[in-house]
Amino acid sequence: MITTRFAPSPTGYLHIGGLRTALYSYLWARKNSGRFLLRIEDTDLKRNSKEAAEAIEEAFRWVGLSHDDEIVYQSERFDLYKKYIQKLLDEKKAYYCYMSREELDALRAEQQARKERPRYDGRYRDFEGTPPAGVEPVVRIKAPTEGTITFTDGIKGEISVRAEDVLDDFIIARADGTPTYNFVVAIDDALMGITDVIRGDDHLSNTPKQIVVYEALGFDLPKFYHVPMILNPNGKKLSKRDGAMDVMEYKRMGYLPEALLNFLIRLGWSHGDQEIFSFQEMLELFDPKDINKSASAYNAEKLLWLNAHYIKNATYERLITELQDFDVNIADHDKKEILVDALRERAKTMVEFAQMAKAIIDRPQAYDEKAVKKFIGEDSLEILKRYAAFLQISEKALHLPVDFEEVTKQFMAKYDLKMKNLAQPLRISLVGTSVSPSVYDVLSILGKDEVIYRIEKFIEHMKKA
């Protein structure tokens, strides 16, 4: 059984880097009928963990991820950690260190002056004497001083480091008794039964320290997968303005969650040449062994393309529901399918979709000057007037785009007009600009009466001007 976990520190929101590792962890667990757990790394306290957890769950809900069991808060497990600290103390695998911060700072300064790696010198490692007064001790773990630590990373391969290069007796409990990150991560992963740790590769160099904890406590090591970072389009670290903002911000910008997920899974992972992955396919095909070794840059155009793809293929119900979040309610519109089909090919985001829908449904507030200048000629108004009259007396029932196409062709034949002569003036009269879906679609969506009304209003407006 595979158990994975997502273990963010409470920053207040979930960004796409976090979402991606969460997705990978989720997929790997679910694919193997395993469990996917959520743990909040809040040993630091200061920040509001509940709020952060709620933000993460909200984002999970939006994209369709779910976790098993209750959320684990490290801040609620201090007693547990204390027991393990005591255990290591009793077994002499950890010890109190009475070095003051000043002494520590001085030591580091010296080492740096000598161009050495700053590290604790182990002065209290085997201390048996009377502790200096007035110093609240920290607890340090005895780390190996020689030899190498080797582990296999599921993405990077075998990683091997020399103990003397990277380790020292690091602190596992602060002077106030609270435990530190590298200590609790190892304990919680072990106690929660995590078999596969999938996390950002900024944790790669923490892994040896955590292995020291696992070994001191006699826990089995999980498999590690260190996922490369997401970079901004310039190859630098991702910041908020590049896309590292709250995942929910993507919803507000009109992205569909399936597009975001498809975008993220493909960023650093691939399955041959396949670009489009349904959630089901992600579940079937994802394997962390196929994750790339190198960092990848955030590519906004590709996200947009994927979003457009999912909009094109979404159901009517889905799109109509999504539209409600952007103040467009067409659930009761009798031509809603025609409207949706006309716009789904054109919108890259739901925000654009909504804007385009409004541009058709709402009567034009103004007429684009450039368009008028370019397309409204001497006889345009006369043609429109006749066209409206032609529609008015039409005996045929006008509902679908093909109905309007038919009468329009009859009209053009009667007056020996070309589509080019009619289409743009008509479009401008209906929506106020020279850009819109097919005029036949617009005609159908608006319906005969509204069409005639808008044409008359336009003629009126032009005559006034």
Add this chain to the structure above:
RNA sequence: GGCCCGUUCGUCUAGCGGUUAGGACUCCGGCCUCUCACGCCGGCAACAGGGGUUCGAGUCCCCUACGGGUCACCA
């Protein structure tokens, strides 16, 4: 600076010793056409550099360069 990791078109990537180095996004042409899109067809564009190993290297090894991560009583 020490340690660790990485480097195929601008970007995401395929490749797993023998390929005209493939696909996708973007961009540029063309077709379609009532505008804008969509769609379709076509095009530009890459193995960081240098040494090895090998009959043969994008693929294996070493070095260099560049990029990133990390070295806390943060996580």
